[in-house]
Amino acid sequence: MRAVICTKYGNPEALKIEKIDKPKPKSNEILVKIFATAVTSSDTYIRRLNVLPMFMQVIAGIFLGFGKPRNPVLGMIVSGEVEEIGDRVTRFKKGDKVFGTTVINSIKMNFGTYADYKCLPEYSNISFKPINMDYIETASIAYGGSMALWCIEKIGFPHKNTNSAEGLKVLIYGASGSVGTALVQLTKSFGADVTGVCSTSNSEFVKSLGASRTIDYKREDFTNKGEKWDYIFDAVGYKKSKKYCKNYKRALMPNGRFHSVDNGSPKFNVEIFDFIKELAEKEALKSVVDRTYSLEQIVEAHSYVDQGHKRGNVIIKVNI
Incomplete structure (x- = not known):
């Protein structure tokens, strides 16, 4: 499958598309086919850890990896469809349309959504996609x-x-x-x-x-x-x-x-994404998409977000 690999901390050109093995879900995991994801400010922050003061690089490196991310496939937003489930999974079934994040908090970061597929534990911070939104729109409401x-x-x-x-x-x-x-x-x-x-x-x-x-x-x-x-x-x-x-x-x-937003460590749970789904279906929370890029345009997408002037969200179309 295709995946965007962060080869080192640095500028957007450090992101390279490579072919890696398609993951296989464990007994308590689901395999999600990613239709869309997002380039968030958190993604670009992680990619640019080399510009932080040295003591902050050391602290970040302990959790994320030194020189390059320990998990080289970045991306934290999920918008896609369950393709396969482990034999102990009961919350989801094949074909369920889901969205959410791979992140639990600023310490427990899974990443990996800049790819065709992502395996996630059944009780990750994901919910069912709002029925009134497509995958791009859903990806745009997950992070913000x-x-x-x-x-x-x-x-x-x-x-x-x-x-x-x-x-x-x-x-x-x-x-x-x-x-x-x-x-x-x-x-x-x-x-x-x-x-x-x-x-x-x-x-x-x-x-x-x-x-x-x-x-x-x-x-x-x-x-x-x-x-x-x-x-x-x-x-x-x-x-x-x-x-x-x-x-x-x-x-x-x-x-x-x-x-x-940078006061404290954000903590997410399933209930937050269930609530986002409810608010979206009531049209209290609408999609705001600035630009969309293909997975092959990930360098351009990161370069644009680096400018710091995006309006709403920047979305990556993966399997659309």
Whole structure:
């Protein structure tokens, strides 16, 4: 089968397509034929571990491998069909359409979806594909949707029903990216009034997802406007957004809360992906696809994501 091998940490040209053996599921595993996956910011971060400070390279290397990934096939998003199951599997059957992630948390990373097939334990963080979405659309909600829900749960944002956040003001920094577009949609669906921080060129796009208004981070400092929000989400990551978000406290209501996507280790579970499926089928979470590439175009896809200006998600068509 085809697989994208990360031959070393470095630029996108380190990614090479090779032929490797098709995996065979163990007794407790399912074999998924990958129809689509995604190039996430986490994928590019792992590929570029060589640009980190040396002490961080050492720490990352312990978990991921030194010089190159221990598991050389990257990719963490699954959107495909169960082709074969192990003899002890009861949760899935052959032909089931599934989506989710190979990741459990920042320590337990499986990867391997930049390939035609991937074996996964039966109780991985995967659910059944939303009935109203195709494989490309489903791949686009897996990463941003799961990260957004993790942020929402981590910060204690009310999200049990469509009115649970009614009357609350939310600001989302980085509202046009994968996580940001999901946060805009989800917080709006739970009843909040949403302000999105993005470039002027993305303003109308972010409003179309549910933001009542936007702030251009290049022209205005949201912390200096004299306005306050109940919840502020940094969907970019504080390492990159610190310049713009460092004074976030003066934009928070008394008892307001702030959360950044790189604050803590994301933890996923099956229930998160079941909830994403439910929200997608209610059209509370819609697909946002910036660009699609073939598996053979993986270098171009990573190069584009490296620029840091993608709108929503970048999808890889594998067996489509």
